[in-house]
Amino acid sequence: MARKALDLHCDTLMKIAKSGDLNENQSAMVTLKGLQEGGVALQCFADFVPTGMFPKFCRKAATNAMFGKFYKNYQKMMAFHADTLFPILTAADIDKAGVDGKIGILLTIEDGGVLGDKLENVKKYYDKGVRLVTLTWNHPNAIGYPNSKDPAIMEKGLTDFGKEVVAEMERLGMVVDVSHVSDGVFWDVAAIAKKPFLASHSNARAVCGHTRNMTDDMIRKLAEKGGVMGLNIGPEFITFGSEESTVDGMVKQILHIREVGGSDILALGSDFDGIHGKLEVAGPQDWPKLEKALSDAGLSDDELEKMWWTNAQRVLRAALA
Numbered sequence: 001m002a003r004k005a006l007d008l009h010c011d012t013l014m015k016i017a018k019s020g021d022l023n024e025n026q027s028a029m030v031t032l033k034g035l036q037e038g039g040v041a042l043q044c045f046a047d048f049v050p051t052g053m054f055p056k057f058c059r060k061a062a063t064n065a066m067f068g069k070f071y072k073n074y075q076k077m078m079a080f081h082a083d084t085l086f087p088i089l090t091a092a093d094i095d096k097a098g099v100d101g102k103i104g105i106l107l108t109i110e111d112g113g114v115l116g117d118k119l120e121n122v123k124k125y126y127d128k129g130v131r132l133v134t135l136t137w138n139h140p141n142a143i144g145y146p147n148s149k150d151p152a153i154m155e156k157g158l159t160d161f162g163k164e165v166v167a168e169m170e171r172l173g174m175v176v177d178v179s180h181v182s183d184g185v186f187w188d189v190a191a192i193a194k195k196p197f198l199a200s201h202s203n204a205r206a207v208c209g210h211t212r213n214m215t216d217d218m219i220r221k222l223a224e225k226g227g228v229m230g231l232n233i234g235p236e237f238i239t240f241g242s243e244e245s246t247v248d249g250m251v252k253q254i255l256h257i258r259e260v261g262g263s264d265i266l267a268l269g270s271d272f273d274g275i276h277g278k279l280e281v282a283g284p285q286d287w288p289k290l291e292k293a294l295s296d297a298g299l300s301d302d303e304l305e306k307m308w309w310t311n312a313q314r315v316l317r318a319a320l321a
């Protein structure tokens with residue numbers, strides 16, 4: 001039996017078959033079979049809408065349409081697999097994940113731009129079952145600024161509205177996700193967050209110099225705040241400029257992140273179905289490959305248990321109502 005796993009991010013909602021059957025789309029990295037083989041008991045599914053790619057004059061309508069399309073996919077998937085999948089809506093739901101083969105699905109929004117610029121929308125999406133929001137994708141939105149090679153953008157933080165959104169999410173019981181944000185937004189969130197937050201799918205910038213990854217100072221701060229960072233297995237985030245993601249590269253990332261942030265910060269955040277290239281971990285069924293490599297590299301059983309389950313579970317539990 002594979003170790004019980006919690007994966008903080010995948011983009012598979014873009015690839016759901018008409019029937020809702022997760023095993024039907026051969027091109028998807030995440031299948032129900034894969035989740036079961038890999039021991040995944042809780043999988044976050046992102047409703048991914050890159051709001052900044054739509055021209056301003058139709059942004060709101062296009063955003064709502066795209067969110068709605070993937071939300072329908074989520075509903076179809078949950079209905080088709082109603083005997084196995086169930087939604088994670090409360091902290092108590094987390095305990096049911098993995099019991100009797102049930103897999104908890106936590107719905108997330110990737111690009112908080114979906115929330116538009118009205119605070120009441122946070123509750124609107126909460127009521128739809130969304131329990132985690134990735135504050136930005138790779139464009140600015142009403143909440144704040146994205147990671148960027150431009151230092152002027154990288155240092156910009158949360159807007160006043162963004163600060164209200166973070167407080168409202170914490171009040172309702174939603175997880176604040178700082179993957180994709182600017183360094184400025186990260187530090188602003190760290191300054192105002194009252195609960196632990198996380199980076200669902202980000203790695204260490206010292207190992208791989210992509211602006212999507214986190215500096216050692218950020219990793220230390222995240223650890224101090226009780227947060228976690230999910231290992232993103234996308235080639236460009238593991239090894240700079242690479243089109244191949246290897247288990248070796250992942251081990252290098254994890255050993256560095258552990259050295260800087262300690263083992264309580266480690267988690268999984270695959271980014272399956274949102275990444276491309278040659279992947280040694282090609283789906284959830286391959287998590288045991290990484291587990292073995294990390295064990296060989298010196299991670300203790302206790303540390304692997306933390307990385308696979310306990311750490312991310314701790315943050316979700318603290319954030320959800």
Ligand SMILES: [Zn+2]
Pocket residue numbers: 110180201271274
């Ligand atoms: Zn992403």
